[in-house]
Amino acid sequence: MFCFQCEQTVGSKACTKVGACGKSPQVSAAQDELTAALVDLARTVEGKNTDSSMDGLMMRGLFVTVTNVNFDNQDFKELVEEVRSQTSRLGGSATFPAAALWRGDPDIVSLRSTLLFGLRGMAAYAWHARALGHTDETVTGWLYKGLREIECEHSVTEWFDLLMEFGRVNLKCMELLNAANTGTFGHPAPAQVTTTIEPGPFVVMSGHDLLDLEELLEQTAGKGVNVYTHGEMLPAHAYPGLRKYPHLKGNFGTAWQNQQQEFAGAPGVFVFNTNCLMPPKASYADRVFTSAVVAYPGLKHLPESGGRTDYTPAIEKALELGGYKTRQEFTGINGGKTLTTGFGLEAVMGVAGAVIEAVKSGAVKHFLLVGGCDGAKPGRNYYTELVAKSPADTFILTLACGKYRFNDLDLGTVGGLPRLIDVGQCNDAYSAIRIALALADAFKCGVNELPLSLVLSWYEQKAVCILLTLLALGIRNIRLGPSLPAFISPNVLAVLVEQFGLKPIDTAEADLKAILG
Structure with missing residues (x-):
């Protein structure tokens, strides 16, 4: 196998025997075959109209190849067959070899891979x-x-040029998703979320899909089953359309990479709807369910009926397990018991006047956007240290699951507002971009002239498409870590450094000194 699409790839070069994520060589090969089949389909339909079914197949085919989504070889075989069948029906043929994805001049492979991984993220x-x-x-x-x-x-x-064009299109995609989420569930509002787990049966949902959570809340209503979020589902507590359910209680655990420790022995059910699944341990595998595009051999996949997921098997299992007998007081990784989220675009714009006044008065001297994916690879304590050691006159904006490194810290307030502002999921990057653009407009300057520094952590392909969007917008001097992508060749990196000022993270102390002067 050959895979270098995620941050934890072996030796920061490539996984060649088994995926660091846990996928087998067979699944890796099947993912490459599926990608090649999608290339053939895309070529076949050029100049032709596609239909909703084919568009859904294209999105699904790209989405399932994102890291930590689908580990089931049989699923991939069926998807390849379905894509090949569509291509053949339209008069096309299988001519693009899967091996060609990673073959050729190192710089071209690097740029080709960057576009492919960005496409996978945008498809999600x-x-x-x-x-x-x-x-x-x-x-x-x-x-x-x-x-x-x-x-x-x-x-x-x-x-x-293609990568920059893609970055602009991905901005449109993120705007589309923002409109979908806020149009369906309302605009997020700041919410305090407990990490305490109440007695009784419970289901924990992990992933990103808000519609899946709504369906679970509807199906558990009145059944004595509480619902908790996990990982990137935490911001769901901020949406009026979801927080109206009284049995949406709080957040279970921390970031996705800690699940094998945090789920062990827990008498509840865990449902995964997107790219957050790690190979489950035998001690809790019987209580893990997958839905939508997620699959893992031996795990129960929830059935669909009428376009909706049927959570009956998960609910029945939760009732059987019974949950904790007494209240469980869990904490974040730094010991905090409460997490605050919900500072989306509308919420921040509602206090924009106070933010601007805090800057003008000198109470706030700098904004740090510390966001992105978390992961298991060493070096990510950098982000905890960066936030913890940032001076009291800085605002910390954050989004995505990397915030679990520090989102339970009590950073106090500045200018009457909390210093730590959680914008939401990685899916909410559009809000963070719009906030930065609004600040630039308020101060009548460009984004790069703001007292704003972006320090990002990456893990998988959605981080790639967001980074390309930031670069396409002309945002410079982004710090990226904990390591640079293995698929970025030295020559491509040199261009990124020269044209965009992209740079790897250093130590928290050194970077704070460089950022703040």
């Missing part, structure tokens, strides 16, 4: 928006276009 966002009835022809069309470009010959300059 498009999938979530589509589930809520929101689609965009430009976004969907670019999934096909991007895959066609994968097999084309381009100069380095042309590849960079």
Whole structure:
């Protein structure tokens, strides 16, 4: 096998025997075969109209290849067959070899891979928006276009032009998802979320899909089963359409990579709906369920009926287990018992006047956007230290699951507002971008002239598409860690450094000194 698409890849080079995520060589090969089949389909439909079914197949085919989504070889075989069947029906054929994905000049492989991984991330966002009835022809069309470009010959300059075009389209996709989520569930409002688990049966939902959570809440209502979020589902507590359910109680555990320790011995049920699943330990595998695009050999996959997930098996298992007998007082990794979330675009704009005044008065001297994915690889304590050691006159904006490194810290307030502002999921990167643009507009300057520094952590492919969007917007001097992507060649990195000021993280102390002066 050969895989270097995530941050924890072996030796920061590539997984060649078994995936660090836990996927087998057989699944890795099947993912490559599926990608090649999607390239053939994309070429076949060029100049033709696609339908909703085919668009959904394209999104699903890209989404399931994102790290920690699907580990089931049989699922991939069926998807390959379905894609090949569509291609054949339209008069196309299987001509793109899977091995060609990782073959060729190292710089071209690097740029080709960057586009492919970005497409996988955007497909995940498009999938979530589509589930809520929101689609965009430009976004969907670019999934096909991007895959066609994968097999084309381009100069380095042309590849960079494509990546910037993709970044702009992904901004449109994130805007689409933001409209889908807020249009369905209302605009997020700040919410304090407990980490305490109440006595009685419970189901924990992990992932990103808010519609899945709503369906679970509807199906557990009145049945004596409490519901908790996990990982990237934490921001769900901020949406009025979800927090109205009284049995949505709080948040279980911390970031996704800690699940094998945190789930062991827990007398509850765990449901995964997107890319957060680790190979489950035998001690709790019987209480883990998958839904939507997620699958793992031996785990129970929840059935669908009428386009909705049927949570009956998970609910029955939760009732059977019974939950904890007494209240359990859990904490975040730093000992905090309460997490605050919900500072989306509307919420921040509602206090924009206070933020601007805090800057003008000198109470706030700098904004740090510390966001991105968490992961198991060493070096991520950097983000805890960066936030903990930041001076009291800085605002910390955050999003995605990397915030679990520090979101239970009590950082106090500045200018009457909490210093730590959780914008939401990685899916909410659009809000963070709009907040930065609004601040630039308020101070009549460009984003790069703001007292704002971006310090990002990456793990998987959604982080790739967000980074490309930031670069396409002309945002410079982004710090990235805990290690640089293995798929970025030295020559490509040199261009990113020269043109965009992209740089690897150093120590927390050194970076704070460089950022704050």
